[in-house]
Amino acid sequence: MTHPGEITRRQLLRRIGLTAFVAGPGAGLLSACATAGGGGTPSSAAPATTLAASADPKNPFGVDPNKPLEVTIFSGGYTDAYAKDIHEPMYKKAFPGASIKHNATQQIGIQLRPRFVSGDAPDVVNNSGPESMDLVALAGQGHLADLSVLFDAPSYDDPGKKVRDTVTPAVITNAKIDGKDLVLNYTVSHRALWYNARLFEQKGWTVPKTWAEFTALGELAKKEGILLFAYPGQVGPYYQTWNVLYTAAKIGGNQVIIDIDNLVDNAWLADPVKKAVAAWVDVQTKYGDKAYFGLDHTQTQVKQLQNKLLFYPTGSWIENEMVKDIPDDFEYAIAPIPDVTPTDAMPYGAIQVGVGENFVVGAKGKNPQGGLEYLRIMLSKEGAKGFTEKTQNLTVVNGAAEGVDLPAALRSAAKAQDAAGQNIITDARFEGWYKELFDYATEQINVVMAGRSTPEEFCANVQKKADEIKKDSKVSKQTRSE
Amino acid sequence: MERLRKYGFIAGFLAVPVILYSVFVISPYIQAFQISLTDWDGYAANLNYVGLENFAKLFDDDAFWQALRNHGILLLVLPLATIVIALFFSFLINLGGGSNGAGMRGIWGSKFYRVVFFFPQVLAVAVVGVLFKAIYRPDEYGVVNGALIKLGLDPVGWLVEPGLALWAVIAVMIWQAVGFYVVLFSAGMAAIPKDYFEAAALDGAGRFRLFFSITLPLLRDTVQVGWVYLGIAAFDGFALIQVLAGDKGEPDGTTHVLPVQIWKTAFNYSEYGYASAMGVALFFLTVTFAVLTLRTTRRERIEY
Structure with a gap:
């Protein structure tokens, strides 16, 4: 694990990047x-669809x-x-x-x-x-x-x-x-947990870096009648599918998602996936509200604008999406997923880009x-x-x-x-490659988060579906190496 | 020559509707049967025949069987509940008023109720869906749950509890359908000669007796038609379930219905062949239901 204090050459370059950003x-x-x-390996395998590039830089095609x-x-x-x-x-x-x-x-x-x-x-x-x-x-x-x-x-x-x-x-x-x-x-786009920076300022809270801090904040918020976390059970439950997958990648590294994308045998049964699911189910049971299983993304997002929930798993488009409804004392900010275990493969701060x-x-x-x-x-x-x-x-x-x-x-x-x-969590591409599998995982996310199945059952069910897709010769298979 | 002119005239009128019907109804049906034997993905220019593979796949599809179970529940509950409620209301509106057995007229304000009952029918299904989404909303902003919370009770997840969701959807379907059948049955009741009721009333028949011995038997044909309509509606539910419960059959597959699955399989997963196989299965289910209902309930007509 690297600590924020240690500056490597790469990070230094990135700091310079930051300066550029400020500028x-x-x-x-x-x-x-x-x-x-x-x-950078241009494929030349498709003569029918490849158009020759001409020499004219003004009109290369x-x-x-x-x-x-x-x-x-x-x-x-x-x-x-x-x-x-x-x-x-x-x-x-x-x-x-x-x-x-x-x-x-x-x-x-x-x-x-x-x-x-x-x-x-x-x-x-x-x-x-x-x-x-x-x-x-x-x-x-x-x-x-x-x-x-x-x-x-x-x-x-x-x-x-x-x-x-x-x-x-x-x-x-x-x-x-x-x-x-x-x-x-x-x-x-950038995906992780989104919160109201103004509310945190006002209450004197800090963004939790470990799961213990996360749940401790959940207790604090509970006393104020605020939920620690919620996701929309209707229309947008895939936000939570992403969230769980990114958490799994944080615990076990990007390879967890790459294996899932490549339909590697038992990829869903991997320990980081189970741990990620279990951690979020625990948060839902202790600090969640089952009413959100029946709310859609807009309803849930409006409730966050009303400071009824602290963290919401989504992407950086959120502000533009809600721009008309954002009150003056609300400022969207991104919070990385807290460390689930002390030995997470990716250090605190990892987000999905x-x-x-x-x-x-x-x-x-x-x-x-x-x-x-x-x-x-x-x-x-x-x-x-x-x-x-x-x-x-x-x-x-x-x-x-x-x-x-x-x-x-x-x-x-x-x-x-x-x-x-460098700690960027990768995207899960099976969402586009095997839509049926992604939809099924999302359906099962609602089931496991509502406590109607265990994290083990969740992993086993989705793995079964992944096996079906893998066996189906009619589904054209995609692979990725990174 | 005379014959030709006569039939030519008739054929001239029939040609256009028959062609329209063949192009827009018959040919898609035939095409669905054809596509169900292929693995067409919606993009390929040529069809690749795979025999009955899609139908074999249906047998192993848990979601398909779950949808069939849901249709079974719908088929039992929706027609029965709708018809019972509609009969009750239309009886009250048409024959329930007046002193016991005397006047054959509706209860006070029946003209008003007749219009009010029809209101839900005027609303588009999507509007009804959005409306009931607000009514069923599981937090304090929900119409029902807001009241429950004010009364100090726990809110109920009408559309999120696997045990409740389908029933909540069925309730909406009944709510929307009743008005139409009230009007349909009212028309049927208006056609029953008043003398029958008066004669029976003179013999001392009460309201219950009037209903079960005269109204219901003479309404048989109308009820039968209603039954078939509602049975076919029980195989649908597409728009309402899309709006209320989404397209994943949530929660836990308890709101899976075939039309939604067909739509999703074809347009989301690009499995047109498999979706067509589901469509063919649905076609046979509806036709079987309609034929069975009409056959088993066939009886001699009463002329009056």
């Missing part, structure tokens, strides 16, 4: 994204300047203003002769699935939301354009730099489906070159900064948030990431 919010944050890269471009954006929490007001005008500026067909919807799958099947897909798709498409299935049919040409293309701002060197390395590792770079993850919000380019559409160029524009500093300004969320583009006035939650997340250094 320009986001700069240090993004360069510090520590889901180590190294996935050889876009026909007069060809129309079709863009479909998921108009959820981020709305579609960032596309309509930032990225599309940038494309128009570069290719004044091209017309852009902009389409915003919340039903990506329902609208686009038939169009993909009939070979008439839009060029750029923001695949997101509850009705998003199954990218693994789309990839299997060769509908997704290979993005390795994009990652190897010169960046929009500096022709001397490849796109892959301007983004956080997790973009490259998370782009892969069946070994090919097919998905662009555009946003960065991940990339999200999928963008793909239709390989069989009318203008895939334009689609790639559109993504390159999104990954420019101007495009990414515009996104951050419009949505109050960070992008994967290094240093793009410089000069943007970030909300409190993002400032807190950046600080926490800096403190975490």
Whole structure:
């Protein structure tokens, strides 16, 4: 275990990153994204979907300047203003002769699935939301354009730099489906426990670093009629699935999640998973309230704004999500998961930092070159900064948030990431790879948290489901090494 | 020539509805049967036939069996409870008033109640779902639990306790359905000639006797239709359960129903073949139910 006092060379660099962050919010944050890269092996296995990159750094994909471009954006929490007001005008500026067909919807799958099947897909798709498409299935049919040409293309701002060197390395590792770079993850988020920093100031409480401190605070809060912890049992119980998985990774290291993702035999029966589940069940039983099993995420989040609960497991989008309801004496801040055991594999301070919000380019559409160029524009500093300004969320583009006035939650997340250094908890990718398994685990989370099954039963049940998925030859298998 | 003109005229009128019906109803059914024999993922251009594999998988699917059990409970409770309550109310509204047996009219204010009972039917199912979510809300903001807490009682997790959730959903379904059947049965009762009641009343029959010996037997056809409708509704519950309990059958699979599973399997898990197999199973269940109900309750009609 490293202690906060010991400064290694790496950490020193990170401290410098912090300075950069103070100078320009986001700069240090993004360069510090520590889901180590190294996935720089461009695949050349998909001739049908690979587009050749030309030598012209202004137009590396050889876009026909007069060809129309079709863009479909998921108009959820981020709305579609960032596309309509930032990225599309940038494309128009570069290719004044091209017309852009902009389409915003919340039903990506329902609208686009038939169009993909009939070979008439839009060029750029923001695949997101509850009705998003199954990218693994789309990839299997060769509908997704290979993005390795994009990652190897010169960046929009500096022709001397490849796109892959301007983004956080997790973009490259998370782009892969069946070994090919097919998905662009555009946003960065930080997940752990979120609390009201003002309330803690006012009460003179400190953020608990160990499980003993955590539960002691639970006792204190109980006396004031405040719950230590709650998660929404309806709509958003997967927040708790994440929370338990990240806790397991904190206890046993990222390998716990990697094994689960790779469907390694008995991965769910690993001791850290059991310990994590048991620890949270204990918190729920002693300091929780079963009413929350019947509340959805918004109802639960409103109750946190009313200071009825201290810690809520979610991500850094929370402030933007609740922005209209946040009272003056409430300030979102992130708290790392406390040490569960004295010998946790990751020291206190570890948080999850991940990339999200999928963008793909239709390989069989009318203008895939334009689609790639559109993504390159999104990954420019101007495009990414515009996104951050419009949505109050960070992008994967290094240093793009410089000069943007970030909300409190993002400032807190950046600080926490800096403190975490190398101890970044990885994302659980089986959520996208084996949705059925993730849904089942989430269903079982409610059962075990409500005390209707034991942590051992939880692990055994989910393992059984994982075994079924592993045996099912129809489910296309994905693997990860880091 | 005359014949051709005559039938050509009729066929001309029928062609459009028949084509619309074939395209939008018959062909999707046939396609569902076809897809249920494949492992189609919703994206592949060609179908890959796997025989009856999807149906074999159904037999090992715990969630499927749990859904069938839930449909069984729904099938027993929903039609019976709705019809009993609707009959009771429509009897009161139409025949329950006046001094004992004398006037064949409804109780005081029956015109008002008739309208009020129909209100839930006017609301969209999604609205009803949201409404009851607020009523069932498990904390102090819930309509029921707020009152319970004020009375010093413990709140009840209507939709979170595995023993209660399905019943809470059924209660909402009954609440919404009763109004329609009150109107349906009222219409049926209005068609029964008043002389029957007057004759029976003269012979000294009380209200109970009137109901069980005259109203109910003469309403048989209407009740039967209602039974089939409600039975088919018991195989649905899609929208209401989606809103009230979500799509995971929570808690503990007690609110699993086939339509939600089909939707989730197809659109969330991209297993269109398997989802179609579930759809085919659901098709046979509903058809079997409807045929059985109509067959077993068939009886000679009474003309009046």
